[in-house]
Amino acid sequence: MNRSTRRRLTAAAMTVVAVATGTTACSSGSGSTSAKADGGAYTIWDPYPQFDKSSDWAKLLDDCGTKAGVKIKRTAFDTSDLSNKALLAAQQDNSADVLIVDNPVVSTLAEAGVLTTTDDNKLDTSKVDPNLLAAGQSGGKTYGTPVGANTLALYYNKEVLKEAGVDIGSVKDWKSLTAALAKVEKAGKKGITFSAIGTEEGSFQFLPWFWGSGAQLTDLDSAEAVSALSLWKGWLDKGYAPNSVLNNTQTTSWQEFASGDYAFAENGTWQLAGAKKAGFDYGVVPVPNATGGNAAAPTGGEFVTIPVQGDTGRYATSQKLVSCLTSSENLLVTDTTLSYVAPTSEVQDKQVAANAELKPWVDAVKAAKGRTSDDLGTKYPKISEQLWKAVQSALSGSKSPEDALATAQSAAK
Amino acid sequence: MNHTTQVPDRLPVREETGAATAAPSPPRARAPRRPTSQQWAAWAFLAPVTLYLALFYAYPLYRNLDLSLRNYTVRSFVQGDAPFTGLANYRTVFDDPTFAPALLHTAVFTAVCLVFQYAIGLALAVFFNQHFRLSATLRALFLVPWLLPLIVSASTWSWMLNSDSGIVNAALHAVGVDPVNWLTSPSWSLTSVIIANIWIGVPFNLVVLYSGLQSIPGALYEAAALDGAGAWRRFWSITFPLLRPVSAITLLLGLVYTLKVFDIIWIMTKGGPADSSTTFATWSYQLGFGNLLPAFGPGAAVGNLLVVAALVFGLVYLRVQRKQYES
Numbered sequence: 001m002n003r004s005t006r007r008r009l010t011a012a013a014m015t016v017v018a019v020a021t022g023t024t025a026c027s028s029g030s031g032s033t034s035a036k037a038d039g040g041a042y043t044i045w046d047p048y049p050q051f052d053k054s055s056d057w058a059k060l061l062d063d064c065g066t067k068a069g070v071k072i073k074r075t076a077f078d079t080s081d082l083s084n085k086a087l088l089a090a091q092q093d094n095s096a097d098v099l100i101v102d103n104p105v106v107s108t109l110a111e112a113g114v115l116t117t118t119d120d121n122k123l124d125t126s127k128v129d130p131n132l133l134a135a136g137q138s139g140g141k142t143y144g145t146p147v148g149a150n151t152l153a154l155y156y157n158k159e160v161l162k163e164a165g166v167d168i169g170s171v172k173d174w175k176s177l178t179a180a181l182a183k184v185e186k187a188g189k190k191g192i193t194f195s196a197i198g199t200e201e202g203s204f205q206f207l208p209w210f211w212g213s214g215a216q217l218t219d220l221d222s223a224e225a226v227s228a229l230s231l232w233k234g235w236l237d238k239g240y241a242p243n244s245v246l247n248n249t250q251t252t253s254w255q256e257f258a259s260g261d262y263a264f265a266e267n268g269t270w271q272l273a274g275a276k277k278a279g280f281d282y283g284v285v286p287v288p289n290a291t292g293g294n295a296a297a298p299t300g301g302e303f304v305t306i307p308v309q310g311d312t313g314r315y316a317t318s319q320k321l322v323s324c325l326t327s328s329e330n331l332l333v334t335d336t337t338l339s340y341v342a343p344t345s346e347v348q349d350k351q352v353a354a355n356a357e358l359k360p361w362v363d364a365v366k367a368a369k370g371r372t373s374d375d376l377g378t379k380y381p382k383i384s385e386q387l388w389k390a391v392q393s394a395l396s397g398s399k400s401p402e403d404a405l406a407t408a409q410s411a412a413k
Numbered sequence: 414m415n416h417t418t419q420v421p422d423r424l425p426v427r428e429e430t431g432a433a434t435a436a437p438s439p440p441r442a443r444a445p446r447r448p449t450s451q452q453w454a455a456w457a458f459l460a461p462v463t464l465y466l467a468l469f470y471a472y473p474l475y476r477n478l479d480l481s482l483r484n485y486t487v488r489s490f491v492q493g494d495a496p497f498t499g500l501a502n503y504r505t506v507f508d509d510p511t512f513a514p515a516l517l518h519t520a521v522f523t524a525v526c527l528v529f530q531y532a533i534g535l536a537l538a539v540f541f542n543q544h545f546r547l548s549a550t551l552r553a554l555f556l557v558p559w560l561l562p563l564i565v566s567a568s569t570w571s572w573m574l575n576s577d578s579g580i581v582n583a584a585l586h587a588v589g590v591d592p593v594n595w596l597t598s599p600s601w602s603l604t605s606v607i608i609a610n611i612w613i614g615v616p617f618n619l620v621v622l623y624s625g626l627q628s629i630p631g632a633l634y635e636a637a638a639l640d641g642a643g644a645w646r647r648f649w650s651i652t653f654p655l656l657r658p659v660s661a662i663t664l665l666l667g668l669v670y671t672l673k674v675f676d677i678i679w680i681m682t683k684g685g686p687a688d689s690s691t692t693f694a695t696w697s698y699q700l701g702f703g704n705l706l707p708a709f710g711p712g713a714a715v716g717n718l719l720v721v722a723a724l725v726f727g728l729v730y731l732r733v734q735r736k737q738y739e740s
Contacts, residue, residue, distance in 0.1 A: 083705070084707075090491045111488055112488045199683060246686050396594075399687065
């Protein structure tokens with residue numbers, strides 16, 4: 001009742017605005033799609049405001065629209081803005097036809113009933129790497145397909161390591177990494193920088209170590225989890241990592257590394273362009289796990305989804321649009337512009353063939369794990385909040401790692 | 414509780430009588446035959462402001478109250494069918510382990526900021542009231558913190574107080590003091606945001622108190638000086654008592670501003686580490702927007718507690734003012 005009147009009000013308001021501004025409000029007709037003032041066009045929302053109309057990305061969207069025989073109306077939002085905007089739009093029954101969102105948001109939007117499943121929209125996700133697709137799955141249903149992935153790895157400064165006499169090949173597990181940091185510190189340089197800030201970014205950066213210890217997100221106070229947090233705490237106590245990590249975003253942490261004083265930095269694929277500008281020789285290795293081997297890092301990157309529409313007839317065209325966007329040749333273009341790793345092995349191979357530097361990143365993405373995977377879905381945000389709080393408590397010295405994680409576990413339940 | 418119901422009742426009454434007396438008086442003078450159309454005109458003139466108040470003040474307040482009394486999940490937010498749960502959100506907030514520290518931090522933050530802002534502002538106002546050379550220029554310089562966008566000043570403070578590369582620790586190091594983890598130690602983070610906020614709040618106090626000082630007649634000081642009162646005595650017996658009404662409004666406005674300070678804390682510490690600088694304002698934001706899964710209900714509840722706190726102090730102010738007026 002409430003909802004339908006609100007919808008009518010919105011529709012009326014939109015119509016008034018459309019008429020008043022004298023746009024082509026060709027009597028948008030009745031029915032639930034009337035909320036869309038521009039009847040023929042298909043709306044696409046993405047979190048890439050850095051790309052303007054002349055960018056490859058915008059052109060790709062238009063091309064896909066032409067192929068599907070429709071006009072595209074694209075709106076770019078800031079990432080942090082997009083999930084709230086999508087929720088509000090769904091509340092007004094005015095969702096975009098195609099919505100591209102950050103992967104941990106997918107399960108929240110799915111929980112809200114905003115997204116269609118691949119059963120409904122007939123998207124083909126068979127080629128996508130299962131570890132990446134898992135971030136968009138909950139309750140046995142899939143809610144979209146990844147447009148690309150990024151993840152975390154360790155950047156290292158070759159000059160600093162050389163001065164300290166560290167061979168990067170010797171860094172295989174936590175013990176050897178800590179030993180390398182000790183050598184660097186002795187040589188008068190700084191060890192490692194990362195971001196342990198009290199937001200989702202902090203959890204994102206801690207997860208490779210958390211998972212690398214063998215810990216599970218459902219059991220925050222396990223002995224393995226404590227060992228991961230103690231590792232970070234130990235680095236801070238010994239001065240291998242600066243105290244400022246507590247307030248570092250991934251960007252400020254990168255700036256510290258770019259100063260050239262640090263041997264290691266935990267950061268993402270998206271910094272590759274910046275790394276070339278940094279003016280020193282760098283390398284990339286996957287984050288090691290506790291006893292040797294590569295730790296699973298969390299996946300970043302966006303999913304292409306098809307929100308629920310009042311007019312179910314629109315899905316067929318939306319599906320064409322998404323299939324076009326995520327076709328192999330287009331993925332290659334998109335992921336190169338975004339500096340992402342492609343979600344299918346077919347395209348990953350092409351990327352590595354074109355640019356060998358991407359090899360460690362492709363490996364890292366293959367080992368990576370979605371934050372909302374393991375069917376955590378909407379439980380993840382709560383767990384993550386407690387996790388970053390525990391990291392902050394332990395690193396700032398207000399609680400021991402054991403106590404901090406025990407508090408986190410009881411609060412996350 | 415009594416006050417909250419009394420005063421809002423009284424305020425609209427006053428407005429209405431004001432409008433009513435204003436409206437019929439011109440008709441009596443000019444057109445006594447058509448009082449109704451004049452009344453219509455009066456209402457028409459009143460309509461924009463009423464509409465504005467209702468749309469931009471009453472409705473958001475009502476929405477916030479409504480949010481805080483319902484159990485909103487992302488699903489019910491979209492479907493619009495959140496069940497009414499009474500005070501459950503408030504109970505959740507009161508039982509939260511963050512509640513007691515947040516309350517304490519809010520109280521300490523507000524009290525300490527107010528005391529220092531007022532004391533420093535008053536001292537500077539008296540100082541600049543001496544009208545020495547360059548006093549106008551200097552006074553203008555003191556206004557700079559007020560003119561800067563908060564995001565600029567907060568980011569600058571955050572750089573200056575950085576543990577490893579901040580200028581404050583570099584200065585401390587130069588004089589042989591150990592570096593302090595201003596923003597990253599639980600025992601210092603609240604102090605750091607208080608210092609930054611005092612710096613930002615001083616100009617406001619300075620300006621208002623300075624203008625208050627202008628209204629104190631110079632003859633009083635001359636008379637007191639003739640009677641042999643020293644500078645200290647003149648301040649406590651003339652300046653301070655005569656400045657009381659201005660001080661009261663300065664402190665009240667300062668209180669409302671300080672209670673809701675959010676940007677500075679969020680930019681400098683995000684309320685951390687480990688909630689050590691969380692106030693109600695940052696907590697409310699954290700609940701509503703700081704997580705991938707927003708908790709609108711409890712977030713709105715915390716916001717309402719802040720509104721109530723500001724309202725209570727506003728009523729205290731009204732009562733004090735009335736007493737002053739009567740005496």
